Amino acid sequence: MTTAVEVKELRRVFGERAVLDGLDLTVRRGEFVALLGASGSGKTTLLRILGGLDGADAGEVLVxxxxxxxxxxxRLVPSKRVLANVTVALPRTETGRGRRALAEVGLAGHARSWPATLSGGEAQRVALARALVREPELLLLDEPFAALDALTRLRMQDLVGELCRAHRPAVLLVTHDVDEAVRLADRVCVLRAGRLVTDEPVTAARPRDLGDPACLALRRRLLTDLGVQPTGTAVNSTATGAI
Structure with a gap:
């Protein structure tokens, strides 16, 4: 596979603090990478730089x-119906693509609904359809399930996994949830002190059972690298493993 993201010696400084300090990262096309780290470790800063919403102070970023x-x-527009939110800033001729994207996320019947009538999970599915309708080569996910209840979160994880395997963009998921990372990603990275201290492949077969010994062993390593003492195991469907 060819490379979609290439980051070399990335540095981003706020005041006297280097949030990203010589960070290197490569993401291949079609690869799903999850990025873990404590609050304030620079995860969202990296995502914003990759998305073009922030700039680097030094280093090379190719996306x-x-x-x-x-x-x-x-982040839906309240004054626009669901279909118009999905196709916002696209030519009017792209409504067919928008409807197909809504069907992919299970919202074919909500094209004329208003955002205020949607549940949290439905609204996030609209946001996902809006992202995928643009056929991105790189999909950046900034804790997209954090505000959802446990069961809706699991359903959204399954949906995102299915859609990413179908569309094959490179994906970078920023999350605090170790189990979510293990469940979805091809690789899991841990960001600490401005650099990646862990870059582990997830070798367990899909669909993944978090009680599988390989998943449990990876979970323990990731928690240790995050500075959290592992306690217990994630063997049920509502375990989050969040830090």
Missing amino acids: PRARTIVFQEP
């Missing part, structure tokens, strides 16, 4: 031109 971001909040 595809076609890239989209899904944030923790759906």
Whole structure:
């Protein structure tokens, strides 16, 4: 596979603090990478730089031109119906693509709904459809499930996994949830002190059972690298493993 993201010696400084300090990262096309780190470790700063919303102070960042971001909040336009939110800033002739994207996320019947009538999970699915309708080569996910209840979160994880395998963009998911990372990603990275201290492949077969010994062993390593003492195991469907 060819490279979609190439980051070398990336540095971003706020005041006297280097949030990113010589960070290197490569993401291949079609690869799903999850990025873990404590609050304030620079995860969202990296995502914003890759998305073109922030700049680097030093280093090299190569990303595809076609890239989209899904944030923790759906960020829908209240005055536009669902279909118009999906196709916002696209030519009017693209409504067919918008309807197909809504069907992919299970919202074919909501094209004329208003954002205020949607549940949190439905609104986030609209945001996902809006991102995918643009056929990005790089999809950036900034804790997109954090505001959802546990069961909706699991359903959204499954949906995102299915859609990413179908569309094959390079994906970078920023999350605090170790189990979410293990469940979805091809690789899991841990960001600490401005650099990646862990870059582990997830070798367990899909669909993944978090009680599988390989998943449990990876989970323990990731928690240790995050500075958290592992306690217990994630063996049920509502375990979050969040830090």
